[in-house]
Amino acid sequence: MPTSHHVVPAFARSPRLKLDGADPLGAAVVRELSVDARQEFVLQDDAPQMAHLVLEGLGCRHRILADGRRQITAIQVPGDVCDLEAAMAGRADKGLMTLTRCILGEIPRARLDDVDGIDPGVRRALWRQTLRDQAIAREWLVGLGRRDARERLAHLLCETGWRLRRVGLGENDGFGLNLTQAEFADILGLSAVHVNRIMQQMRQEGLIEVGTKTVRVVSRERLERAAGFDPTYLDLP
C-alpha cells in the first residue's frame, strides 16, 4: 500500500465537506481513508471487500490508450460511490484516481450488495446514483460528439457546479474547480493548448476567471446560456 494512503480512524474525522446527515450511504461508512491528489487507487486485487464513498475532494475514472492518449470518463464529487462495480459485481474497478486530495469512506460490500435484507434506503440511493451517473455519461457523450470546445467547457463547469451545490458545496454564483488545464483537456477530449486558448477567450468574454490550477465561474447564468445547459438530467425523483 503506497504511503499516500493514510487510514484515518472513523472517530477522528478530518475537517471535511459535509454530506446530508440523512444519507444512508454516509451512515454505512466504517472508516475513512485519505488519499493524495493524483493517486490511482486500484484499491484491491480480485475480490474487493469494500466500496468507497467520496467524502471530500474530487475523484475520476479515466482510461489511457496504448500510445498515451488519455480520456477521463467521469468525475466523482462528494457523495458519490466511486467503485460500484466492486460492490455489485465483486470485481475491482480499474482506472480510478483522485484529482485532488480526497477522503474516501469505506463501505463494506455486504452493506451494498444486492441481496435481501439490504437497507431499502441504501438500495434506492445506489440506483439513483447509477441512473444519475448514466445520465451524466450520456450528456458527456453529447458534448464530446457534438459540442465545440467552448460549449464543452462551459457545460462541464455548469454541470460540476450543479453537482457540488447539490451536496451543499460550492458557492452559488462563483465556484471554482481546481484542475490543471491538462486535466480539463483530458475531460473535454481536447489538447491542453486548445483548452488554454478557449479559457482565455471565455475569460475575455467575462464568463470565467482563470488562475493556476483554478477556474472560477463568474456569471452562472451567462455560462449556462453559452453551454446550452439544461439541468433536468441531473435531478431524479
Add this chain to the structure above:
Amino acid sequence: MPTSHHVVPAFARSPRLKLDGADPLGAAVVRELSVDARQEFVLQDDAPQMAHLVLEGLGCRHRILADGRRQITAIQVPGDVCDLEAAMAGRADKGLMTLTRCILGEIPRARLDDVDGIDPGVRRALWRQTLRDQAIAREWLVGLGRRDARERLAHLLCETGWRLRRVGLGENDGFGLNLTQAEFADILGLSAVHVNRIMQQMRQEGLIEVGTKTVRVVSRERLERAAGFDPTYLDLP
C-alpha cells in the same frame, strides 16, 4: 398511439432472433410490440407501467440539440432492456427510438422494480446490464474524446459484433450492420460526409464491405487491431 406500434399477442410470436432460454428477463415478458424503423417511442407519459426488452432489431438512445445536431448515446441489441429508468425510477425515458424495425417485449414494472420479493435472477440481470451499459458508455467516451474517425468506426463495429454474437446473433467473421451513413455519423460524432470517406478508405484496406444501409466486417481480426479493441469491458462475471 401511432399506427407504427403493432401489438403482437404473446402466443403468436413473430420469427425473431432468439435469446438465451434461461434469460430471466425474457421470461418476464408479458406481450410483444412491433415497432417500425426510426420511430421515437416515448411509450408512456408520466408513470410508465412497463419496461421494454429488445427482442429483435436495434434500438438507440439519442439526443438532438436545439440547432439540430444529433448524437446517439447508446445502441440496444436484443436482450437489452432499453428503458431501465422507467423501471427503476418510474419515469419515462426520453430519447429512445428504433434504428431498425424492432420487436419489443413488455415487462411489467412490478417484475423489475427493486423491492423485496423480486426474482434474484432478474435483479442480477438488471445490475449486470447496467454495469455493462456503463462500461460501453465509458468506452464510447474514450472513442469520442480520443480516437480518430477510423478507429471509432472500427471500434464500433467490433463492439457491436461482439454484443450481437453474445446473444447468438451475427456470424463470426463477417457480420453486417444495417445503418445509414448518417446514422453512423450520429453515433460516431462525425459528419455523414466524413463517415463516407472513412468507409471508403477502410473498404480499400479490405477491412469492411460497404453497401447501401449496410456495412459488413470482412476480417474481424484485422479490424480489431485497427480499432485497438479489447473486449474485456464487455464481459462481466
Add this chain to the structure above:
DNA sequence: CGTAAGGTTGAATTTGCTCAATCTCGGTGG
C-alpha cells in the same frame, strides 16, 4: 419512368492539434 433517400465527390474552410519555445510563479536549498 419518376422520385426520393441515400451515397459520392471536390473545393474551400474551420477547428483543433503538434511542436517548440518562452513565461510565470511558488517552493526550495544554500
Add this chain to the structure above:
DNA sequence: CCACCGAGATTGAGCAAATTCAACCTTACG
C-alpha cells in the same frame, strides 16, 4: 534573502482532421 527549479501556463507557426456547402450520382421502389 535570493537564485534556481519545475510544474503549469502561454504563445506562435505550421499542419492535420474533419466540416460545410453544393453538386451530382445511384438505386430501390411505387
